[in-house]
Amino acid sequence: MDSGFAEGTRRFTSWFQALPGATFHPDIVVEDLRGRGAGRGIIAKADIPADTVLFTIPRSAILCAATSALRDKIPDVFDLEGDHGAGHSDSGDEDGAASSSSQDSWTLLILVLIYEHLQGEASRWRPYLDVLPPTFDTPMFWSPTELSELQASALVAKVGRAEADRMIEAKVLPVIRAHEEVFFPPGRAKLDDAQLFELAHRMGSTIMAYAFDLENDDSDNDEADEDDEWVEDREGRTMLGMVPMADMLNADAEFNAHINHGDDALTATALRPIRAGDEILNYYGPLPNGELLRRYGYVTPKHSRYDVVELPWELVEAELKGRVGTHWTASEWDKVRELVRADDDFEGSFVLERSSADPDSTGQLSGDAVFAGLPDELGEQFKAFLKAAKKVANSEIAARAASDKEMRKELYLQAVLAALQARERQYATSLEDDRQLMDAGNLTGRQEMAVCVRIGEKVLLREAQSWVRRELDELQSQASRTTREDDAPAVKRRRV
Ligand SMILES: C[S@@+](CC[C@H](N)C(=O)[O-])C[C@H]1O[C@@H](n2cnc3c(N)ncnc32)[C@H](O)[C@@H]1O
Secondary structure (H helix, E strand, C coil), X not given: CCHHHHHHHHHHHHHHHCCCCCEECCCEEEEECHHHCCCEEEEECCCECCCCEEEEEEHHHCEECCCCCHHHHCHHHHCHHHCCCCCXXXXXXXXXXXXXXXXXXXXXXXXXXXXXXXXXXXXXXXXXXXXXXXXXXXXXXXXXXXXXXXXXXXXXXXXXXXXXXXXXXXXXXXXXXXXXXXXXXXXXXXXXXXXXXXHHHHHHHHHHHHCEEECCCCHHHHHHHCCCCCECCHHHCEEEEECCCHHHCEECCCCCEEEEECCCEEEEEECCCECCCCEEEECCCCCCHHHHHHHHCCCCHHHHHHCEEEEEXXXXXXXXXXXXXXXXXXXXXXHHHHHHHHCCCCCCEEEEECECCCCCCCCCCCCCCECCCCCHHHHHHHHHHHHHHHXXXXXXXXXXXXXXXXXXXXXXXXXXXXXXXXXXXXXXXXXXXXXXXXXXXXXXXXXXXXXXXXXXXXXXXHHHHHHHHHXXXXXXXXXXXXXXXXHCCHHHHHHC
């Protein structure tokens, strides 16, 4: 392995261990896991008992708005009056960052990271900044050809490159341009806008994949928290920060370590016994692989249990129209559509997902995740459609379905089944094609992740179709039982 990478790890680890108040267990080590596409990670060198403190990060070592010298240099910018509570996973105002120059915890941390990066050797965090990645595999950085591999995944619409560009233009660049003497130390060449854009994207992606919400989870201490500069007391919002070493932990849906947020320090502890050679893993939450890819730039087999797929209402509506409204005029159809959309609760698409138990207190999962039903809201919207059809287009079938529960259920299930099939056809390749592609093993890393995401969505669509078919079979056997009972001789029926 190249010496620069190893040297970076060595310098970072020594720097971390020398921090006042930091601890680092002698039986763990930061390792080069690039061979399995996981960058750096932390491995146990010997068996470690449950509840062992693996490492401790003093809060003074966290890189954030409260610790960086940038806050004292441009205090006005750090007045959080305009904070809209941007979280770990989303980049600032969704509804047009360009409309406001007020900062939020997300944009402030981007500014802090740019500032510290530009200070070079003078930054307190230099050995740490040196091990943060310069490039990312998140779809934000994919070419149009690479993005096209996601096919019909709803992830494509969530990449958010344009929103991120707007946010950088409105909130990051103007601050740097207005305070160039602060950001560019003497002797350091100024960066042009294109270079600053690239740097801001890099720091935004670093925050997305590395930053922590600095909550204080000591619930007995709520009152004291109000004066704690680490925790914003307004509406329970927290501060975003970069936590050296805690963010060297990779993660999976089954994990063996947890970061506790204490008053003076954050500690990583073992949730269960960890064997020598095992990787120490944190948890990013029950995320579908698509979301893991969007935020962190990787996918794992264990996260596929949380995969989701979106079913657009348009597809269900088209199937319903084919069943109840073939004779409608264009204007009747428009009115039905409008009426359904006029409802405050109208949803443009529905997220299908499996039921899955949470990981237990030791970070382990038991039992399979299963597709156990369609979203209740989809059923409600179907009823709203029938109501609109009855009212506007005088649909006889809709009127009958409104009063006949079995007929209504069958109509619903048939329409949803056809919509699920139509949804599957929106992907350019079939599930079987994709499995063959995976097996052939000649995909690039990004292609493989895209194929994994679309396979996950197609598998879920198939599971949803099987569930609907079972429901339809059940409905039919119920109906034939009722018919048989109705046809049976009265005396026999009484005995039953
Ligand atoms: C908080 S960092 C963890 C440390 C990181 N591996 C590094 O070298 O700096 C999160 C990043 O690590 C990688 N990562 C985390 N868990 C992973 C896993 N289970 N498999 C592959 N990569 C993983 C992803 O690139 C992710 O964006």
